[in-house]
Amino acid sequence: MNYCSQCGGKVVLRVPDGDNRPRHVCLSCNTVHYSNPKIVAGCIPVWDNRILLCRRAIEPRYGLWTLPAGFMENGETTSEGAERETMEEAGARIRIGELFSMIDVPQVQQVHVFFRADMLGPELDPGPESLEAKLFTEEEIPWPEIAFRTVEQTLRWYFEDRRNGSFGTHTGAVRYSRRSGS
Amino acid sequence: MNYCSQCGGKVVLRVPDGDNRPRHVCLSCNTVHYSNPKIVAGCIPVWDNRILLCRRAIEPRYGLWTLPAGFMENGETTSEGAERETMEEAGARIRIGELFSMIDVPQVQQVHVFFRADMLGPELDPGPESLEAKLFTEEEIPWPEIAFRTVEQTLRWYFEDRRNGSFGTHTGAVRYSRRSGS
Numbered sequence: 001m002n003y004c005s006q007c008g009g010k011v012v013l014r015v016p017d018g019d020n021r022p023r024h025v026c027l028s029c030n031t032v033h034y035s036n037p038k039i040v041a042g043c044i045p046v047w048d049n050r051i052l053l054c055r056r057a058i059e060p061r062y063g064l065w066t067l068p069a070g071f072m073e074n075g076e077t078t079s080e081g082a083e084r085e086t087m088e089e090a091g092a093r094i095r096i097g098e099l100f101s102m103i104d105v106p107q108v109q110q111v112h113v114f115f116r117a118d119m120l121g122p123e124l125d126p127g128p129e130s131l132e133a134k135l136f137t138e139e140e141i142p143w144p145e146i147a148f149r150t151v152e153q154t155l156r157w158y159f160e161d162r163r164n165g166s167f168g169t170h171t172g173a174v175r176y177s178r179r180s181g182s
Numbered sequence: 183m184n185y186c187s188q189c190g191g192k193v194v195l196r197v198p199d200g201d202n203r204p205r206h207v208c209l210s211c212n213t214v215h216y217s218n219p220k221i222v223a224g225c226i227p228v229w230d231n232r233i234l235l236c237r238r239a240i241e242p243r244y245g246l247w248t249l250p251a252g253f254m255e256n257g258e259t260t261s262e263g264a265e266r267e268t269m270e271e272a273g274a275r276i277r278i279g280e281l282f283s284m285i286d287v288p289q290v291q292q293v294h295v296f297f298r299a300d301m302l303g304p305e306l307d308p309g310p311e312s313l314e315a316k317l318f319t320e321e322e323i324p325w326p327e328i329a330f331r332t333v334e335q336t337l338r339w340y341f342e343d344r345r346n347g348s349f350g351t352h353t354g355a356v357r358y359s360r361r362s363g364s
Contacts, residue, residue, distance in 0.1 A: 001187045001188075002187065002188060002189070002190065003185055003186065003187055003188070003189070003190035004185065004187070005183045005184065005185055005186070005187045005193075005206075005215070006183075006184060006185070007184070007185070008184065008185035008190050011187075018310065020270075021255065024187075033187070034253070035256055036220045036221065036253055036254060036255065036256065037220075037221060037254050037255075037256060038218045038219075039218065039219060039221065039293060071216070071218055072218060072219050072293075073203065073218065073219075074217055074218065074219060074288075074291045075288055075289075075291070076288055077286035077288050077355045078284070078286055078293060079286075079353075080288075088202075098353070099284060099351060099353045102260070102281060102284065102295075104259035104260055104261075106256075106257055106258055106259050106262075107257075109256045109257070111221060111254075111260060113284075128200065168351075169281060169350075169351035171261075171280070171281045173259045
């Protein structure tokens with residue numbers, strides 16, 4: 001951030017009065033500009049015991065597989081965001097279920113949230129962000145080609161809970177050293 | 183938003199190519215500026231079956247009672263944010279437990295997340311954002327003076343689960359018509 005989005009003046013990084021960490025503060029109008037983590041909302045769409053994955057047509061992780069998910073938008077709820085992303089990326093109609101996982105990814109200022117979801121039919125119509133969308137049994141999941149660690153962790157928890165016959169809500173954090181992205 | 187935070191140019195609200203909703207786009211450098219919901223992270227600190235509440239010394243809801251909570255910061259996890267807010271607002275040392283509630287507040291672009299927490303001692307030292315911090319039994323909770331609906335809902339779920347002898351993870355959304363804030 002170089003300029004104030006309110007008045008166009010120059011901003012500097014400084015600790016505002018009464019605060020305890022550096023923020024972008026405008027030298028002209030004194031507006032303090034905050035930056036906070038973003039929510040990525042997604043789901044685990046299921047049809048006939050198979051899981052819906054999408055192969056990414058965009059960076060990062062072009063060509064790798066993910067659960068449908070994306071940045072939550074203003075004005076929607078987390079579950080509405082997950083439903084919208086599933087329609088946009090896979091063209092799948094779903095009924096959102098319980099919250100299944102919430103995983104912090106502090107190094108990229110994100111929190112990933114996944115809900116369980118029932119597909120209302122097997123029809124798929126992947127959008128421009130997906131190369132393809134496909135249903136997988138547990139045995140067919142392409143583990144080495146999963147795009148994000150939060151998705152891999154969520155899928156592992158999902159299959160574990162399914163084997164145990166009872167679904168919970170799982171939380172965790174992904175921290176990484178060298179590998180970029182999440 | 184009036185000016186581009188990258189180059190200082192004028193921004194307009196328009197739907198970028200390949201997008202489906204209006205964003206602030208810079209007319210000079212074409213940067214697209216996104217705005218997304220923020221996470222408010224908090225907890226339910228418990229000492230000797232009593233719940234810690236803080237009386238707000240800041241707007242909105244000056245003078246009303248809340249669970250310790252605040253905007254999650256970049257670089258921290260949701261539970262780290264909840265722990266930091268509890269220290270800042272109440273001076274209470276805690277051990278964060280399980281995720282207890284996640285409540286969407288779409289009209290103010292927020293998602294409120296509360297964890298269960300055990301206090302490590304009864305000592306309190308409220309910071310400048312709190313008029314006071316105090317432990318309450320269920321019977322003592324000042325229901326008409328609770329600052330936010332997400333806090334009231336979380337407390338009601340908490341006491342219900344405690345009576346049932348088992349704590350779950352709860353989700354919901356707060357939508358309001360006339361009353362401002364959340």
